[in-house]
Amino acid sequence: MMYQKKTPTILDCGLHLFMEVMSGKWKISLLWSIYHGIKRPSGIHKTITQASRRVLDAQLNQLVLHGLISRKDYHIKPYKVEYSLTELGHSLIPVIETTARWGEENRLVLEEKIFSCSID
Amino acid sequence: MMYQKKTPTILDCGLHLFMEVMSGKWKISLLWSIYHGIKRPSGIHKTITQASRRVLDAQLNQLVLHGLISRKDYHIKPYKVEYSLTELGHSLIPVIETTARWGEENRLVLEEKIFSCSID
């Protein structure tokens, strides 16, 4: 069962919409894997070993519900399931690349700041 | 006292860096207000009435610690404090605009999906 929000979601501006569907610790990595052709849940898990399979499944479900990826079940035994980006998911790639570029360009400063926050 | 993280922060890719400094329910609105010339805490609060002053202060502090805004205390009575974007904060504006544009372009679909998640 999925968690039921108790406070209203704010979607004033487009950035809030973006944050809403992107928030989730592993979602970026998941989208990235799928974009790079790793489609099966087990394969994805092998590329994101820090997270448990359970958690990845949950976030994959959210991505599906938000319409960024689609899930194809081949209905064969042994099981086979594949995820792929939807059109909406694809439209997100250049946006992700823009933000990722900003992060990389400022990595040194950002890492230092983030680090100093986590000690005092 | 600020919360002490217990699990390691993941900063593999630039997008994670972006998410790290942008995560926080009111940060976008705060940056937006400051960018648009509303600099004093009380004024900012008037533009974001859904949040309590306490919460806004906390997130403003985080933005300062992450180096996105700077805080100038005029050391006069009655109190006067002003926030402004740092160079790093400014460099974020076009990135925010890119993601916001994506959100707006897909608002209809996204709102519908987000909404349907919140009912079943």
Add this chain to the structure above:
DNA sequence: TTTGATACGGACAAATTTATCCGTTATTGC
């Protein structure tokens, strides 16, 4: 002198997200 504006943050509760533990089903290979 009481009210209101400015500014800030401790202490704690509530909401939300993430992680861990385990149980299910079915197939392949040894």
Add this chain to the structure above:
DNA sequence: GCAATAACGGATAAATTTGTCCGTATCAAA
């Protein structure tokens, strides 16, 4: 049969974020 792989999700604990309730201080104006 027994272990490994593939797939999925309930129940619950732990971590993290957000919100609420207060208390501090200074000054101005009514």
